[in-house]
Amino acid sequence: MEVGGSNSNRRNSRILKALSLLYLGMVVLSLLLLHQPSYEPGVSFVLLYLVAAVAVTAAVALLLLPTDQFTEGFCAVVYVSWAVFVALAVFFSGGVSSELHALYWPLLLAAALHGSWRIGLSALISTLVGYVLAMLPVILVDAADAEDPVLIFFRLGVLALMGLFALFIVRNLPGSETFGDEYSVDEDGSVLVDQVTGEIESHRDAQVAVILVDPGRNLEDLDLLLERVHSRIGEPVLLGEGSVFGVVLSGLDERGVESAARRTLAASGSLGSEETRVGAALYPRDARSPEDLLAAAGQALEAAFETESPSAIVFAGKNALRGGGRKGSSQSTP
Numbered sequence: 001m002e003v004g005g006s007n008s009n010r011r012n013s014r015i016l017k018a019l020s021l022l023y024l025g026m027v028v029l030s031l032l033l034l035h036q037p038s039y040e041p042g043v044s045f046v047l048l049y050l051v052a053a054v055a056v057t058a059a060v061a062l063l064l065l066p067t068d069q070f071t072e073g074f075c076a077v078v079y080v081s082w083a084v085f086v087a088l089a090v091f092f093s094g095g096v097s098s099e100l101h102a103l104y105w106p107l108l109l110a111a112a113l114h115g116s117w118r119i120g121l122s123a124l125i126s127t128l129v130g131y132v133l134a135m136l137p138v139i140l141v142d143a144a145d146a147e148d149p150v151l152i153f154f155r156l157g158v159l160a161l162m163g164l165f166a167l168f169i170v171r172n173l174p175g176s177e178t179f180g181d182e183y184s185v186d187e188d189g190s191v192l193v194d195q196v197t198g199e200i201e202s203h204r205d206a207q208v209a210v211i212l213v214d215p216g217r218n219l220e221d222l223d224l225l226l227e228r229v230h231s232r233i234g235e236p237v238l239l240g241e242g243s244v245f246g247v248v249l250s251g252l253d254e255r256g257v258e259s260a261a262r263r264t265l266a267a268s269g270s271l272g273s274e275e276t277r278v279g280a281a282l283y284p285r286d287a288r289s290p291e292d293l294l295a296a297a298g299q300a301l302e303a304a305f306e307t308e309s310p311s312a313i314v315f316a317g318k319n320a321l322r323g324g325g326r327k328g329s330s331q332s333t334p
Helices: 007-034 045-064 072-092 101-113 117-141 148-172 190-202 222-232 254-270 290-304
Strands: 208-214 236-239 245-250 277-283 312-316 330-332
Touching: 007 045, 007 072, 007 101, 045 072, 072 101, 072 117, 101 117, 101 148, 117 148, 190 208, 190 236, 190 245, 190 290, 208 254, 208 290, 222 236, 222 245, 222 254, 245 254, 254 277, 254 312, 277 290, 290 312
Parallel strands: 277 312
Antiparallel strands: 208 245, 208 277, 236 245, 312 330
């Protein structure tokens, strides 16, 4: 079952849709430039128009895609595709003498805005490879004059430095992912509260849920568990320095939230954990504010530790336990 889009998906969507609008304008300006009498390099207009048509179609398609589509992997593919389009445009508009190299810069700079080193690295590598391939025919046939090789390697060096600078930004800006810390750490609950607030404002007629997970003992690899939760359920947020984490879901009923919680239990169990506990709360059923919703999920997680089952899912706001256990204000699904 597909869960609602996470904050990272919404951010990725905004960035790529803004980039698509930018490239739509830059494609139009580029075609106007190439038709000016002062433009000297030779242009293969038929092939260039085919590339421009594909690029415009891709940009329009990105504007129409839903937010949930903009995962990290999808964004990386988009940047690779844009790098291919730009390389073809450079090649068909004069190659080494082309004036369309400026189309590369938004790729490298926009990638840093995602806060993901994987997206930034994908944009950098695809840009450098695309540029080299666009220049390769000139290099192989030795058709360039004495100054062209210097110009080629100068541009290549500038692109590489720009891409490395973007990766540096990703690594060092607060709140961005780094090579050794891929997920947000929430010291006081503010990150989860902000996510819940965003989901409530975006989906006013839908339920919003918070699930808190304690993987328990003997977990082999917390990073791998977080990666699996991120790909299958939603964006995990670590709570403090321990292994407890939370996930915000939207657009799901209680059955859907329970299914997501069960998948978390299964992922944790597959990595050796023996005592995974999950607490869940739903807005507006269990709380009327993001802060109260997080508190209700925390109380449900505490109740999960009072069950006799080695693993348990406890829902806030119920009068009886399901599947055995003590009576109380929570619901347990061992």
